Amino acid sequence: MTENYFQNKTVCVTGAGRGIGQSLTLKLAKLGAKVIAVSKTNEHLKELIAQDNSITPVCVDLADWNATKEAIKPHLPIQLLVNNAAVAILDSFLDVKPEDFDTLFNVNVRSIICISQEIARDLIERKLPGSIVNLSSQASAAALKDHSVYCSTKAAVDGLTRVMALELGPHQIRVNTVQPTVVLTDMGRIGWSDEKKAAGMLSKIPLNRFAEVEDVVDPIIFLLSDKSQMINGVALPIARNISVTAAAEQYYNPELVKLIEENGTKPELALQHMGLTDNDMIIVANTLRGKKVVKKTSRQILASASTLSSNEKEEWTCERCTLLNNVSMNICEACSLSRPLSRLNITNCDAPASTEWGCEQCTLLNKASVTICDACAASRPSPPPSFNVSVFETKDQSQSDDDESNHAQDKPSVIITLNLYWNAIGPIGAQNLAEALKSNNTLTDLSLFSNQIKGDGAIQLADALRYNQTLLTLNLGENGIDDSGGEHLGDALGNNKSLITLNLRNNRIDDKGLQHLAAGLRNNKKLTTLDLESNRIHDEGIQDLANALRSNQTLRILNLGTNGITSTGAQYLAAALETNKVTLRTLKLNGNGIQMKGAHYLAAALKNNNTLLELDLAANHIEDEGIKPLSYALRNNHTLVTLKLEVTQITDDGVRYLADGLCYNKGLQELNLVYNTITKDGAEHLSNSLTHNNTLFTLNLSHTGLGDDGMRALADGLERSKSLSTLHMEYNTIKTEGAKALAGVLRKNNTLTTLNIASNDIGADGTEHIADALKKNKTLTTLNLSGNQIGDSGAQQLSDVLKENNTLTTLNLAACKIEDSGVEYLANALQNNRILATLNLSSNKFKEGGAKHLANALRNNEVMSPSL
Numbered sequence: 001m002t003e004n005y006f007q008n009k010t011v012c013v014t015g016a017g018r019g020i021g022q023s024l025t026l027k028l029a030k031l032g033a034k035v036i037a038v039s040k041t042n043e044h045l046k047e048l049i050a051q052d053n054s055i056t057p058v059c060v061d062l063a064d065w066n067a068t069k070e071a072i073k074p075h076l077p078i079q080l081l082v083n084n085a086a087v088a089i090l091d092s093f094l095d096v097k098p099e100d101f102d103t104l105f106n107v108n109v110r111s112i113i114c115i116s117q118e119i120a121r122d123l124i125e126r127k128l129p130g131s132i133v134n135l136s137s138q139a140s141a142a143a144l145k146d147h148s149v150y151c152s153t154k155a156a157v158d159g160l161t162r163v164m165a166l167e168l169g170p171h172q173i174r175v176n177t178v179q180p181t182v183v184l185t186d187m188g189r190i191g192w193s194d195e196k197k198a199a200g201m202l203s204k205i206p207l208n209r210f211a212e213v214e215d216v217v218d219p220i221i222f223l224l225s226d227k228s229q230m231i232n233g234v235a236l237p238i239a240r241n242i243s244v245t246a247a248a249e250q251y252y253n254p255e256l257v258k259l260i261e262e263n264g265t266k267p268e269l270a271l272q273h274m275g276l277t278d279n280d281m282i283i284v285a286n287t288l289r290g291k292k293v294v295k296k297t298s299r300q301i302l303a304s305a306s307t308l309s310s311n312e313k314e315e316w317t318c319e320r321c322t323l324l325n326n327v328s329m330n331i332c333e334a335c336s337l338s339r340p341l342s343r344l345n346i347t348n349c350d351a352p353a354s355t356e357w358g359c360e361q362c363t364l365l366n367k368a369s370v371t372i373c374d375a376c377a378a379s380r381p382s383p384p385p386s387f388n389v390s391v392f393e394t395k396d397q398s399q400s401d402d403d404e405s406n407h408a409q410d411k412p413s414v415i416i417t418l419n420l421y422w423n424a425i426g427p428i429g430a431q432n433l434a435e436a437l438k439s440n441n442t443l444t445d446l447s448l449f450s451n452q453i454k455g456d457g458a459i460q461l462a463d464a465l466r467y468n469q470t471l472l473t474l475n476l477g478e479n480g481i482d483d484s485g486g487e488h489l490g491d492a493l494g495n496n497k498s499l500i501t502l503n504l505r506n507n508r509i510d511d512k513g514l515q516h517l518a519a520g521l522r523n524n525k526k527l528t529t530l531d532l533e534s535n536r537i538h539d540e541g542i543q544d545l546a547n548a549l550r551s552n553q554t555l556r557i558l559n560l561g562t563n564g565i566t567s568t569g570a571q572y573l574a575a576a577l578e579t580n581k582v583t584l585r586t587l588k589l590n591g592n593g594i595q596m597k598g599a600h601y602l603a604a605a606l607k608n609n610n611t612l613l614e615l616d617l618a619a620n621h622i623e624d625e626g627i628k629p630l631s632y633a634l635r636n637n638h639t640l641v642t643l644k645l646e647v648t649q650i651t652d653d654g655v656r657y658l659a660d661g662l663c664y665n666k667g668l669q670e671l672n673l674v675y676n677t678i679t680k681d682g683a684e685h686l687s688n689s690l691t692h693n694n695t696l697f698t699l700n701l702s703h704t705g706l707g708d709d710g711m712r713a714l715a716d717g718l719e720r721s722k723s724l725s726t727l728h729m730e731y732n733t734i735k736t737e738g739a740k741a742l743a744g745v746l747r748k749n750n751t752l753t754t755l756n757i758a759s760n761d762i763g764a765d766g767t768e769h770i771a772d773a774l775k776k777n778k779t780l781t782t783l784n785l786s787g788n789q790i791g792d793s794g795a796q797q798l799s800d801v802l803k804e805n806n807t808l809t810t811l812n813l814a815a816c817k818i819e820d821s822g823v824e825y826l827a828n829a830l831q832n833n834r835i836l837a838t839l840n841l842s843s844n845k846f847k848e849g850g851a852k853h854l855a856n857a858l859r860n861n862e863v864m865s866p867s868l
């Protein structure tokens with residue numbers, strides 16, 4: 001841009017408080033612009049001004065139309081505007097709430113109209129040119145899971161920008177959008193901090209990284225500047241996502257073949273997150289059969305599609321996937337590439353030179369050597385010229401190699417574990433795998449988690465389970481499997497003699513499917529784990545399952561979480577447990593509709609049961625009255641090791657009942673009370689039980705609202721506990737006094753090894769108490785203080801601990817507002833520490849200076865470097 005272009009220009013940036021907006025504001029200010037920084041949170045604006053006081057802050061909620069107009073008026077004229085503010089509220093489509101829709105559209109779209117109207121009207125009156133940049137996103141054109149409304153707002157921004165460009169252009173006001181890919185700002189983290197999810201997205205970004213804030217800021221500055229004077233109405237993608245369509249070239253998936261060639265002799269083949277489709281399963285299935293995958297490049301077949309007459313109805317068998325097809329279909333329904341070669345006019349010849357042809361369907365240009373349109377994967381050149389078909393053949397391992405040996409996989413399949421999760425495998429792909437499984441006798445673990453094999457694919461795999469007696473683990477979670485799939489899998493279980501673990505979570509199996517699975521369990525003598533979480537199971541199906549459990553002798557882990565089971569279903573299961581014939585060790589019933597009555601039935605069963613080790617009742621409506629019988633059961637039952645009561649509407653009364661039971665119980669090792677409401681009274685009862693109980697190892701009281709007085713009440717029991725090794729108190733309201741009480745515990749207790757007090761209100765003073773106690777403590781190995789405001793002074797206290805303490809191996813100080821000097825203290829301490837293996841300092845406020853100190857420390861520290 002022209003030197004000094006931004007000097008004395010007024011630029012308005014919305015959403016300036018954080019992320020892209022913040023960096024953009026600072027950079028524009030540095031370029032000499034007078035920046036009006038609009039944001040919602042005053043604190044963020046204050047932080048911004050602290051960095052550059054030439055910036056003018058405007059604190060307003062952009063969802064408020066009138067307030068926004070009023071707030072902007074005093075700053076006119078504004079020649080340059082960046083509509084950057086947005087919110088991301090993610091939800092699955094079926095759960096979208098009207099209020100979230102309103103917020104998203106009001107902030108992401110309506111505010112652009114509101115603020116741009118005000119600015120543009122003024123510029124038009126003054127006859128001044130201008131430039132507006134709207135922040136859109138890759139999401140405007142993509143389908144991203146859980147982003148339905150966000151994607152809609154960004155599509156709206158694109159549409160709005162085009163019309164703004166059209167109508168404001170004649171007034172010399174240019175309007176453009178930028179469409180960034182993922183940028184790991186606060187917003188980016190909401191959608192993409194999950195590593196698996198991120199990997200899926202990254203695989204579509206050819207540059208193979210997410211964008212940095214600067215990658216977005218610079219193009220915006222370009223669009224604002226005089227270097228883009230003829231650019232109007234464009235949508236500029238920042239790293240366009242390119243995903244390969246299911247076209248001809250993809251069938252021979254070089255990446256997949258290479259992976260198989262490289263790993264074909266290794267026992268584990270991981271092919272997750274590769275966008276693998278049904279076509280690819282032909283290659284994978286052949287590998288499992290021990291056949292070679294050969295790309296035939298030396299022989300090319302010239303075929304004319306005109307030889308196929310659409311009224312011929314002869315059946316033909318596809319060479320690739322052995323499915324029967326109809327001749328009027330030029331392309332095999334299943335593998336979408338092969339064609340009935342016998343019906344084609346085949347001549348050996350070279351490929352025609354790369355003649356271009358236009359696809360009828362999507363009008364894209366293709367090369368003649370591509371038989372199917374790259375883009376829409378369906379059309380072919382019309383009128384059909386001669387075109388090339390690359391044929392991929394499979395060969396039995398026994399057949400001799402010829403000139404294609406360079407493409408061959410030389411060793412028979414020895415794959416034991418095949419991981420195919422997070423791909424796009426459908427029923428046909430599952431069918432190919434199923435066929436291969438029938439003859440394969442090496443594979444023991446197959447994961448198809450998160451594909452789309454649906455009921456039909458499950459039926460094929462179920463059929464294979466009747467023949468295959470090698471597979472031990474089959475993961476079919478998140479595959480859209482409905483009852484028909486469940487029924488066939490159930491029937492197959494009755495005949496299968498190898499499967500130990502079957503994962504069917506997040507499917508659509510309901511009672512009918514479960515009845516078949518129950519019938520299968522009656523005859524099955526191997527299965528130890530059945531995961532049916534998040535299906536559509538109700539009491540009716542549970543009745544059959546509970547009956548089957550009485551005769552089954554192998555099942556140890558049964559996950560029925562997040563279904564539609566009520567107290568009646570709990571009664572059926574309880575009746576089975578009471579017989580003591582059931583071999584179950586873990587029963588997960590979390591997220592169902594079990595109420596107090598159901599808890600009564602289960603408690604009655606627990607009194608006599610001596611097999612169950614873990615019972616998960618989290619997220620049911622147990623309430624205090626349901627806890628009462630469970631507590632009595634704990635007096636008699638000394639087998640149960642884990643009791644999960646997260647989000648069960650328990651208050652102090654329920655805690656009192658539980659505490660009474662704990663005083664007599666001699667088996668429970670883990671108690672989870674997360675997301676219940678506990679105050680000082682409840683804490684006092686728990687404290688008392690801890691002094692009597694000698695078995696509890698883990699107590700989880702996070703998200704219970706416990707504050708300083710609760711912590712003080714609990715401290716006595718914690719100090720005297722002879723068994724507790726892990727205490728979770730994260731997301732409570734512990735402040736300095738609570739931290740002081742915890743410090744007392746750390747001085748006296750001899751069993752605690754893990755203390756998690758993340759996201760409380762502990763500041764530097766509280767940290768000082770804890771640090772002081774830690775200097776003498778000889779048991780604690782893991783301390784999580786993340787999300788507390790310990791700051792540099794807290795970091796200094798802890799660094800003193802690191803110099804003296806010889807037990808702490810993990811210290812989590814993420815998001816603790818630590819700046820350069822705090823990191824310097826820690827880095828210095830690390831040089832003398834020989835025990836700390838993990839130090840988490842993510843999301844703090846240090847810059848190059850701090851990083852330099854850490855780098856120095858790592859050079860001298862022998863233990864910690866791998867995990868920092």
Ligand code: NAP
Pocket residue numbers: 014015016017018019020021038039040041042044045060061062063083084085086087107135136137138179180181182183184185186187188189
């Ligand atoms: P961010 O870190 O979440 O920051 C959003 C900013 O918008 C914050 O400063 C926030 O204000 C402000 N804001 C939100 N609601 C507001 C309201 N009602 N009134 C006033 N200000 C409000 O977001 P970002 O990642 O920098 O994203 C910036 C833009 O890029 C957005 O339009 C986003 O859709 C787009 N984008 C982001 C990504 C990504 O991966 N991050 C990818 C593509 C496109 P306070 O801080 O004051 O609360």
